[in-house]
Amino acid sequence: MSETNHKTVFVLDHTQYFGISSENLIDLDFVKSKVSAGASLPPISKSLWTSSVEAAVEYCRIVWDLFPTGKLIRFIVSDTAAHIVNTWGQGTQNITHVLNAMSMVGIPPRTAPMTHDCSVIHGLRAAIEALAEPTDAQKDVIKRAKEDEKALNKGRVICITSARDNASMSSLEDIYQTVLVQQNTVAATHKDLLNIDHCHLVIINLVPVNLESLVTNRGVKEVSPILTSEIHSISAADISNKLTHLILSHYELASTTVTGIPMKEEQNASSSANYDVEIFHAKYAHTVIFGSELILPTSIKEGAEYETVTLKWCTPRGIGASDLQPCLAQHRITSVDVTSRPSNCLINFLLNGRSVLLEMPRKTGGKLTSHLLSAHGGEIFIHTLRITRSCLEDLPSISEGGGGRVTNYRIPDFGKFMQAHKLVPLKAIADRKPDENLQKMRAKLRRHSRYWPLTSGTTLVYNMRQYIDPLLNLVSKDDLTDNDVLQCRQAIFSLVSLSTRNEQLSLPILGNRIKAHKKEELYKVIWTELEAIVQSSGSSNGHKLVLNCLCDCRARGSETAEKAELDQAIREIDGESSSHRASVIRATTDSPMSPPHVLEPAFIKKMKSTSNQNTRSLLDIMNITERNQTQKRLDFAGRLCTPSGQVAKLYPNLGSKEVNARETEAK
Structure with missing residues (x-):
């Protein structure tokens, strides 16, 4: 009973101000009545009092x-005095009693004169007195509590009023704080009253x-150790949505929207449409179910300030034992x-003994049912179903990640890490503090796991120990000797020589997520990771010397690479200038009978034409061969x-024989 x-x-x-209209117009229309066409009723609006009462009752x-x-x-209703509507008794904790009151x-009344006695302060004073009264549950806790135990008394006050500006709101908070302290002073001398340990004022x-309000919104603010307050300035049309939003945080509630509910149309029973119910x-x-790293789909409804989880309607069926076995929790x-x-149809459907499975919308894969709606004893509950491994299955391996993905954890290295930080129980010594060694081990573990x-x-560094050892083992010490620093420097210089020669490093294929495709990028990633390891390993003088050496070698390596690129560019420029200079000297010293220089354009063109003439294709060779063979044969007779x-x-002579034969026959 210690919850707020x-x-x-x-x-x-x-007060009289709440009797004015809220200016939230509501249109009315005739239903099933014989009225001439075109006739309509003028819009109406609720008063500020009606809007506040309806939102509070909801x-x-x-x-x-x-x-x-x-x-x-x-x-508690406040005007010239505080009027108590109900008590902490269970008999008055219902909507019927509140609405009747x-x-x-x-x-x-709007016509009543405005007086200074008509104020909301009377109601706030009565609210503090009501919080000091013990409830039946608190009385039972006090009876069962021991003498040295204290029953905490916390509560929340929600005040719906209207202030002129921020100064009026600040004055109202100060008055409430003063009355709260006075009430605790009175409760200390009365056995029937409880001390208010904390109050949340909304x-x-x-x-x-x-109308535009001059009061600005303000989040939760701690006014004093026993009082926190927050201010919300809204119009009459939004008070219901505001209280609906606040109730989620006040009672640790969540919103779920059931989408895709098939329902027949009210006017046309032959057709159906899909509706949503929140x-x-x-x-x-x-x-x-968040332990499985599955994130439920959320959205923000139009006009709302909070997120709602969107779950899809599945085919309804009766409650079976297989549906309730993997249930993790159930709530009203x-x-x-x-x-x-749509809400009435869904509630009646569930109260008739049917159950509805709710599935998470997924882009790929089969459907995943995460919740179940079902009624028990005239009340509707939501059941959270297990969608991960069951406790009856074998325990997952350490190499299995979320969703069954096999990941490359550094299991052998982690085993060595645990062996290096093993604790051994020691006998208690009077001169030694009880937690001295424990604090040292915590500091060492924090430093090595940074x-x-x-x-x-x-x-990359831990996958290429053959190039870096013994640097990784030495920097893990609390303090480095001169010999340790020398060995670390030698390992760094060895890596510098590999980087200078631009040698390829052999790395195991482990599905690295580090993007380093070129050798220069690979060495850059290695230098960066080495610097992070040395920085997080310790802060002794030896560690500082190793870190300075590492930074100097890294900077010198980048300067060497830039210098090599500059030298290459200079050599190219020198090569072009020397060839041009040689051609100029030869042009001024050669005689007219001297052979042409290899770099002269005329000679190069002649050589190209000669080479083109000497180059024959296969077709040319065949034509020449056939021509030579033709010259050796005898010509046609x-x-x-x-x-x-x-x-x-x-x-x-073709046909002469036939002519001679015909002439012979004729003779």
Whole structure:
């Protein structure tokens, strides 16, 4: 019973100002009545008092739906005096009693004259006195408590009022702090009253829609060790959303929106559409499954200030033993908008004995059911299902990461790390402090684990010990001797020589996540990691000498690389200038009969043409060979017998034999 939300007091301002209109217009229309076409009713608006009462009652409905016992709320109306609406007794902790009392109080009269006695301070004073009264649960705790034990008494006061500016709000907080201290002084002398150990004051400044408030919002502020306060300035149209947002943090609740609920249309029963229903429940129903590193999908509803988890409706079915076995937790739920038709249909559907599985929307893979909605004994609960390994399965290996991914943890190195930091029990000695060695080991462990990559894929230095040892083993000491510093310097110089010669380092294939594709980038990553290791290993003089040597060699290596690039550029420039100078000297000293120089353009062009002439293709070679063979053969006999200038006739005697045969037959 030491929680702040065990006792909550609503203080409602009932002064004349709350009798004015909120200017939040509501349109009305005729339903199923014989009215001429085009007729309409003028819009109406609620008063500030009605808006504040409705929002406060809705706050109570959500709390009492989710927590039938243990969470108590009282109402106090303040005008010229404080009017108590209900008590801490369980018989008055219901909406019916509160609404009946509010109907008797009525709307503040607008015509009544404004007096100084009409103030919200009377209600705040009565709220502090109400927090000092013990509840039935607190009385039981006090009876069972021992003499030296003390029952903590905490509470929250939500005041809905209207102030002129920030100075008025500050004055209201000061008055509340003064009255709170006075009440604790009075409670110290009365056995029937409890001392208020802590109070959370929430002030809501309410103004009409068409007015701009001069009071600025302010988050939670610690006014004193026993008082924290916060201020919210809102219009009358947003007070319901503001209290709905505050209730999530006041009672550690979470929001879930069930999407894709198939429902028949009210006007057309033959067609159906998908609807969304938002529900509230304990926050633990979501956080209990975060150990598997799965993040539930969230979104922000239009007009709301908080996030809601979006879960998809699955095919409903009856409750089975297989569905309840992997259940991790169950909590009551309540609908955010109880007057909407989708909410009523969902509640009636669940109360009829059906259950609904809720799945997490996923882009890839099969569906993953994470929650179950079901009714037990006339109350609806949300069940959180196990979606990770079961406790009945074998324990996972250390090499298995989240989701079954095999990761390259440095398991052998971690074993050596544990062996190097093993603790041995010692006998108690009077001269030695009890925790002296323990503090030394903690400091050593903190120093050595300051930079210690968990996987082999996130480090290069620990994968190439053959090039760096014994530097890694020596820098882990608390203090370095001169010999240790000398060995570390030798290891650094050896790495510098490898970097100067630009030699390729042999590294194991471990799926490194370090992006170093070139040799220069690889050496740069190695120097950076070495510097981080030496810096985190210790702060002795030896460590400083090794670090200075490392930094000097790294800077000298970068200067050497830049100098090598500069020398190469100078050599190229010198080569071009020397060739040009040689051609000038030869042009001035050679005689006209001297052979052409190899660098002269005419000679180069001639050599290219000669080389092009001597170059023959395969087709040229075949044509030349065929031409030579043709010259060796005898020419055609008809061409030889035909005089020059005439065309030789091919087959001249063709057909002469047939003519001779016909002539012979004729004779």
